[in-house]
Amino acid sequence: MRFEIRRESDDWAAGEEPSENFSAENSQGARPAFPLDGDLPDDLAALAEQLSDDAARLADCFPADAAERWSATATAAGAAGAERTTSSSSSGRWLPYAAAVAVVLTGGAVGKWLWSPAGPQAPDVATPRAATPPGSDVGATELAGPVSATQDDSAPAVAAPSKARLGIIGSPRTEVVPAGLFQTLTGAEQEAMLDLMEQQGLEETSQSI
Amino acid sequence: MPHVDVTEVSRQHFPRIHRAALVLTGNPWDADDLAQETFLVFARESHRFEGRSSVYTWLYGIMLNLERRERRRRNTHRDKLRVLCDDQPRGHQTVPAAETMLEVSQWKRSLWGFVAKLPDGQRQALVLRFSEHLSYDDIATALGCPLGTVKSRIFHGLANLRQLLTEADNDLRQVPKHPFEDLSNAV
Numbered sequence: 001m002r003f004e005i006r007r008e009s010d011d012w013a014a015g016e017e018p019s020e021n022f023s024a025e026n027s028q029g030a031r032p033a034f035p036l037d038g039d040l041p042d043d044l045a046a047l048a049e050q051l052s053d054d055a056a057r058l059a060d061c062f063p064a065d066a067a068e069r070w071s072a073t074a075t076a077a078g079a080a081g082a083e084r085t086t087s088s089s090s091s092g093r094w095l096p097y098a099a100a101v102a103v104v105l106t107g108g109a110v111g112k113w114l115w116s117p118a119g120p121q122a123p124d125v126a127t128p129r130a131a132t133p134p135g136s137d138v139g140a141t142e143l144a145g146p147v148s149a150t151q152d153d154s155a156p157a158v159a160a161p162s163k164a165r166l167g168i169i170g171s172p173r174t175e176v177v178p179a180g181l182f183q184t185l186t187g188a189e190q191e192a193m194l195d196l197m198e199q200q201g202l203e204e205t206s207q208s209i
Numbered sequence: 210m211p212h213v214d215v216t217e218v219s220r221q222h223f224p225r226i227h228r229a230a231l232v233l234t235g236n237p238w239d240a241d242d243l244a245q246e247t248f249l250v251f252a253r254e255s256h257r258f259e260g261r262s263s264v265y266t267w268l269y270g271i272m273l274n275l276e277r278r279e280r281r282r283r284n285t286h287r288d289k290l291r292v293l294c295d296d297q298p299r300g301h302q303t304v305p306a307a308e309t310m311l312e313v314s315q316w317k318r319s320l321w322g323f324v325a326k327l328p329d330g331q332r333q334a335l336v337l338r339f340s341e342h343l344s345y346d347d348i349a350t351a352l353g354c355p356l357g358t359v360k361s362r363i364f365h366g367l368a369n370l371r372q373l374l375t376e377a378d379n380d381l382r383q384v385p386k387h388p389f390e391d392l393s394n395a396v
Contacts, residue, residue: 044367047320047374048339054319055232055340061315062237064227064244 213255213264219248222265225341226272232321232340233276233332235312243279247272262350269341269351273333280329323373324366330354331366338363 040048185193226247231240250271258267316322321340324332330352337348349356 040364040367043371044364047367047370051320051324051335051339052342054321055228058231058315058319058321059228062231062240062313064224 213258215248215252215255218251218264218268222268223248225265226268229269229336229341230272230276231316232336233273233325235316235322235325237313243272243276246275250275263347266343266347266351269337269343270353273351277329277333320370320374323370323377326373327366327369330358331362331369334359334362335366335370 223244227240227244230243230247231237234240234243247268251268254271258264312322324335327335333352334348337343337351338345343351345356345359348359352359
């Protein structure tokens with residue numbers, strides 16, 4: 001929904017706010033005057049001054065972190081504004097989105113190829129890669145191979161079973177092992193987590209964790 | 210239509226918008242969200258700025274509209290929860306509801322905690338005047354109302370604030386003293 005900067009309607013004329021006025025009406029029934037700050041009664045002027053002091057004190061307690069927040073906000077706002085002022089053509093407008101989608105798809109395809117059964121890390125069934133340490137040269141050389149577009153049915157279905165079973169994602173050189181996750185779980189919870197990983201499949205597990 | 214550098218405007222006016230949001234919301238987390246959303250809306254709608262007013266009054270207007278909308282949404286949701294929970298047996302609630310507004314103690318102890326109980330018009334006028342120190346003309350521009358209405362809201366807002374403080378003080382006086390302090394009941 002498009003944001004509309006709505007202005008408050010002129011519902012009240014000066015001095016006519018009976019629904020919002022908690023205090024009793026003027027005893028004389030005369031229309032009250034609405035002075036400026038300098039002409040306020042002493043008690044209201046004191047309240048006004050205390051309001052200002054409280055606002056300044058709150059701002060001191062919780063300042064806007066100019067070094068980070070406005071920078072992040074300005075970047076986001078500028079990006080949002082620049083997005084509006086980019087070329088009017090549809091291709092220009094969709095260019096950043098297309099670039100982002102391309103990056104995501106490329107990353108996903110590369111990741112899928114790395115861990116797919118037909119990928120470079122597809123091990124021989126007879127010689128599982130469980131013993132292969134992470135970051136080994138074998139993995140490095142195989143990564144340099146071409147991307148396999150289709151999966152070979154004869155290729156083994158499991159790639160690096162021990163690492164995948166633990167939900168290790170990423171390249172062998174940059175593994176992300178959620179060991180800390182398992183350290184916080186009890187024994188029964190760990191078993192349940194492992195069972196869940198097996199049920200969901202290795203690929204889904206590696207993508208979800 | 211004047212060209213508006215969104216990044217520069219954000220850099221220049223974020224602290225004041227954040228301060229106003231803090232006074233309105235009562236906690237720095239909601240203030241951050243409100244301030245950032247204000248500038249995101251400003252970035253999207255900056256092409257509509259015609260230069261008839263200053264940029265910061267326009268920003269205040271955006272921020273106040275967002276705050277009012279969020280406030281009404283929370284009140285509506287809280288009312289719905291109240292209707293749903295009225296039939297439920299009330300146990301000892303130790304966890305606040307998800308829609309509970311978290312206000313910091315400094316805000317609750319200040320006068321702004323009482324200002325939050327005022328109607329929207331008076332509350333916003335007080336914030337713009339005594340927190341942001343805008344002129345009456347700028348307040349009228351930000352709120353989109355006549356100058357006389359601004360004066361009325363400020364005056365009535367202060368008067369109602371005084372009454373709220375009086376009532377709160379009366380409530381404190383009615384709290385029974387500690388039994389040990391009441392010597393008249395001593396045996």
